[in-house]
Amino acid sequence: MGKRDLLSNKETELNISRRRIMDKIFYLISVLAVIASVVVLLVFISGILFKGIFWLGWGFIAGAPSRFPEKAGIFPALVGSFWLVILTGLIVVPLGVATALYLEEYQKKSFLARIIDINISNLAGVPSIIYGLLGLFLFVRLFAFGRSILSGALTMSLVVLPIVIIASQEALKAVPQSIREASFSLGATKWQTIYHTVIPSALPGIFTGIILALARAVGETAPLMIIGALAFVVFTPRGLFDSFTVLPVQIYNWASRPQKEFQEIAAAAIIVLLIFSLALNAFAVVLRHRATKKLG
Numbered sequence: 314m315g316k317r318d319l320l321s322n323k324e325t326e327l328n329i330s331r332r333r334i335m336d337k338i339f340y341l342i343s344v345l346a347v348i349a350s351v352v353v354l355l356v357f358i359s360g361i362l363f364k365g366i367f368w369l370g371w372g373f374i375a376g377a378p379s380r381f382p383e384k385a386g387i388f389p390a391l392v393g394s395f396w397l398v399i400l401t402g403l404i405v406v407p408l409g410v411a412t413a414l415y416l417e418e419y420q421k422k423s424f425l426a427r428i429i430d431i432n433i434s435n436l437a438g439v440p441s442i443i444y445g446l447l448g449l450f451l452f453v454r455l456f457a458f459g460r461s462i463l464s465g466a467l468t469m470s471l472v473v474l475p476i477v478i479i480a481s482q483e484a485l486k487a488v489p490q491s492i493r494e495a496s497f498s499l500g501a502t503k504w505q506t507i508y509h510t511v512i513p514s515a516l517p518g519i520f521t522g523i524i525l526a527l528a529r530a531v532g533e534t535a536p537l538m539i540i541g542a543l544a545f546v547v548f549t550p551r552g553l554f555d556s557f558t559v560l561p562v563q564i565y566n567w568a569s570r571p572q573k574e575f576q577e578i579a580a581a582a583i584i585v586l587l588i589f590s591l592a593l594n595a596f597a598v599v600l601r602h603r604a605t606k607k608l609g
Contacts, residue, residue, distance in 0.1 A: 358587075360580075361580045361583050361584060362580075362584065364576065364577045364580035364581075365577055365578070365579075365580030365581030365582070365583065365584050366581070366584065367577075368577055368578055368580075368581035369581050369584065369585075372386065373385070373386050373387065373578075373581060374386065374387065374388060374391070374585070375388050376388060377389055377546075377547040377548070378390075378546065378547060378563065378566075382572065382574035382575055382577075382578055383574075385567075385575075385578050387560065387563060387582050387585060388549065389546045389547065389548060389549050389550075389557075389558060390546070390558045390559055390560045390562070390563040390582070391560060391585065391589070392549040392550060393462065393542075393546070393549075393550055393557040393558050393559045393560075394531060394559045394560045394586075394589065396462050396466075396550055396557065397462065397465055397466055397469060397530065397537075397557070397559055398527055398530055398531060398593065400462070400463070400466035400553075401466050401469045401470050401473065401527070401530045402523070402527060404466060404467065404470040405470050405473055405474050405477050405523075405526060406477065406523055408470075408474065409474050409476075409477030409478045409481060409522070409526075410477065410481050410519060412478050412481075413477075413478050413481030413482045413484075413485060413519075414481075414485065414507065414512075416429065416430065416478075416482060417482055417485040417486065418485065418503070418507055418511065430482075433475050433478055433479060434475070434479065436474075436475040437475035437476055437479060440535075441472050441533055441535050441536045442535040442536060442539060444468060444471045444472045444536050445468060445535055445536030445537070445538070445539030445540055446539055447468070447471065448464060448465075448467060448468030448471065448536060448539070448540045449468075449539050449540050449541075451467075452464040452467045452468060452540070453540050453541065458554065459554060460540060460541030460542070460556060461553060461554040461555060461556065461557070462550050462553060462554075462555060462556075462557040463553040463554060464540050464541075465537050465540060465542060465557060465559075468536050468537070468540055469530045469533060469536065469537070472529065472530070472533060472536060473526035473527070473529050473530050474526075476522055476525055476526040476529065477519075477522045477523060477526045479522070480518060480519065480521055480522020480523075480525065480526075481515070481518070481519045481522055483518060484515035484516075484517070484518025484519050484521070484522070485511065485515045485518075487515065487518060488510075488511050488514045488515050492510055492511070492514060493506055493510065493511065496509070496510045516601070517601050520597055520598075520600055520601035521601065523597060524594055524597040524598065524601070527593055527594075527597065528590060528593070528594060531560075531561075531586070531589065531590050531593065532561055532586070532590070533561065534559075534561040534562055534565055537559060537561070537562055538562060538565075541556075542557060542558050542559060542562045546558040560582060560585065560586045560589065561586070563582060564579050564582045564583055564586065567579035567582065
């Protein structure tokens with residue numbers, strides 16, 4: 314073995330040892346980042362629980378907002394959030410999935426298709442307050458829906474629709490082309506292939522996009538305040554054209570007040586909002602799990 318071979322072997326060993334050291338450093342940094350994130354989250358949640366847990370009770374859940382802290386409740390805001398999520402889901406899910414199906418399964422790959430994809434991706438990054446201004450002009454004034462829960466749901470649909478479309482597109486792209494070709498070889502039409510083969514295979518990814526979209530819809534405040542979601546509502550919405558409020562707007566209203574009691578009530582409302590979001594996400598995760606089991 315010559316000197317050159319010995320030198321090359323030493324260099325190779327040094328490179329391998331350096332890579333192992335860098336790998337350990339990166340692993341350590343990643344673990345520390347996760348621990349720091351979890352610690353911050355626990356501190357945040359524990360602070361909210363410490364402030365608001367004593368205000369939770371049936372009177373708080375079933376009561377209406379009040380200028381007196383001991384009489385304040387969140388029932389109108391809770392019902393408004395429920396209405397908003399249901400209506401937004403009914404609008405966004407079929408529209409977003411259908412758009413993704415058209416773009417991935419029917420639209421030919423062309424310059425126009427690339428432009429549409431780029432614009433959808435850009436829309437996902439637009440600040441939500443811009444959609445609030447659009448909803449104010451389009452739904453509240455032009456279509457004369459007023460400052461109603463229907464205007465809020467349509468505006469929130471604009472906010473989260475790009476998320477559902479992009480996630481559904483990625484889920485459809487992940488379905489192997491061989492599955493489509495096998496379906497075609499058995500004599501199935503394009504729609505039969507999409508309905509019986511492609512969509513069931515892509516359902517877990519589609520549900521992921523829906524979970525992300527509805528989670529964002531639950532926590533958004535700015536666009537709803539722009540279109541006129543009221544901070545003080547003592548009645549629950551019973552129709553699409555009723556005035557409404559939602560939990561994030563109610564929390565913002567209480568947190569902006571200087572009294573300590575309202576700060577604690579805001580913390581209690583945050584706890585309810587967290588439970589509402591977790592329950593919504595858990596329901597979507599169960600649906601995704603069932604779709605995954607059917608594929609297995």
